[in-house]
Amino acid sequence: MSGGALAGHVLRIALSGLLVLFALALPGVIAGSVFVESVFAWPGMGRAMTSAILARDLPVVLGATVLYATGVIGANLAADLLLPVADPRLR
Amino acid sequence: MKRSTRFAVVTLALLAVAALLAPLLGSSPAAIGDVIGGRLLPPLARDPSGQLHALGTDRLGRDLLLRTLAAGRISLAVGLLGALVAGTLGVVVGAVAGWRGGAVDRVLMALTDALLAIPRLVLLLLCVALWQPSMTTVVAVLAATGWMGIARLTRAEVVTARGRPYVDAARSLGARSARTLWRHVLPNALGPAIVATTLGVGSAIMLESGLSFLGLGVQPPAASWGNMIAAGRDVVVSAPWVSLIPGLAVVVTTTCATVLGDALRDRLAGRKSVR
Numbered sequence: 001m002s003g004g005a006l007a008g009h010v011l012r013i014a015l016s017g018l019l020v021l022f023a024l025a026l027p028g029v030i031a032g033s034v035f036v037e038s039v040f041a042w043p044g045m046g047r048a049m050t051s052a053i054l055a056r057d058l059p060v061v062l063g064a065t066v067l068y069a070t071g072v073i074g075a076n077l078a079a080d081l082l083l084p085v086a087d088p089r090l091r
Numbered sequence: 092m093k094r095s096t097r098f099a100v101v102t103l104a105l106l107a108v109a110a111l112l113a114p115l116l117g118s119s120p121a122a123i124g125d126v127i128g129g130r131l132l133p134p135l136a137r138d139p140s141g142q143l144h145a146l147g148t149d150r151l152g153r154d155l156l157l158r159t160l161a162a163g164r165i166s167l168a169v170g171l172l173g174a175l176v177a178g179t180l181g182v183v184v185g186a187v188a189g190w191r192g193g194a195v196d197r198v199l200m201a202l203t204d205a206l207l208a209i210p211r212l213v214l215l216l217l218c219v220a221l222w223q224p225s226m227t228t229v230v231a232v233l234a235a236t237g238w239m240g241i242a243r244l245t246r247a248e249v250v251t252a253r254g255r256p257y258v259d260a261a262r263s264l265g266a267r268s269a270r271t272l273w274r275h276v277l278p279n280a281l282g283p284a285i286v287a288t289t290l291g292v293g294s295a296i297m298l299e300s301g302l303s304f305l306g307l308g309v310q311p312p313a314a315s316w317g318n319m320i321a322a323g324r325d326v327v328v329s330a331p332w333v334s335l336i337p338g339l340a341v342v343v344t345t346t347c348a349t350v351l352g353d354a355l356r357d358r359l360a361g362r363k364s365v366r
Binding site for chain 1: 211216219307
């Protein structure tokens with residue numbers, strides 16, 4: 001099989017499973033940045049959230065939670081919308 | 092039994108026994124340590140009183156082997172309890188939703204899906220923000236954030252089992268609805284939930300360490316692997332063993348729990364995909 005056929009036909013179909021997995025894994029990875037941000041003192045959202053918890057600043061905690069949840073739903077939606085593009089059988 | 096499974100079972104059993112026996116050694120001089128001369132000793136070093144420290148000491152001169160085992164007591168208990176309570180809750184919610192159907196099903200599954208939209212770590216942090224950090228809080232929070240996947244798995248199994256002929260048979264023989272669910276449907280629907288709960292033990296231990304690492308879980312002076320890693324963070328360049336040893340304990344325990352869960356999956360769920 002030529003390289004072009006492999007990339008155009010095989011890889012494209014194999015991509016769909018990867019796409020779903022990626023969408024499911026992405027939020028966990030983003031949420032995991034809480035630890036990285038606290039270790040290296042990066043001023044990110046995870047660090048904002050942990051410092052808000054320690055200061056018992058609940059509105060900030062709730063706001064960050066909603067933002068994270070929006071990220072998850074956005075990632076899932078993007079995967080659902082991209083899936084038919086990657087695999088026309090699902091259209 | 093595969094060799095890796097046997098290895099995982101033996102390692103977990105050894106860890107559990109060692110953690111359970113740790114308090115017997117807890118009041119010995121090794122646990123208290125020589126505070127003045129015995130701080131941050133490397134593994135296999137002797138402190139000025141001649142006491143051997145197999146894994147070295149931390150910044151307060153406490154023996155790291157004993158402290159890691161004492162922390163294992165809390166970490167293993169929290170992980171096991173958290174995963175078990177989450178599994179039970181998930182099975183109850185999933186079974187009721189799948190068995191009842193209709194409006195009950197829709198409401199419970201909407202709640203499940205809504206909670207699934209928030210990453211588990213963020214949900215954990217949110218729950219911790221609402222209550223004072225302690226061991227009980229961590230278990231409650233792990234249970235409250237871990238049941239959703241298991242509820243969905245159980246619901247799917249119950250819905251397929253509900254249509255089987257033996258359910259009709261039980262019903263036509265006059266068995267009450269609750270008895271049919273408990274005696275006939277649940278035993279056939281439990282496989283994937285058991286596997287997911289076993290796999291959940293590893294992630295519960297990881298999350299507990301993570302929370303304690305951030306200072307939001309088990310509070311010092313009580314030891315947990317997470318707060319031991321956090322305590323060694325400042326000296327990680329000059330005395331890396333202080334955080335490496337509890338870190339290694341977390342890695343070994345979660346790996347063994349995952350291997351065990353995979354082996355259970357092969358046996359119980361017939362290689363179905365479990366998330």
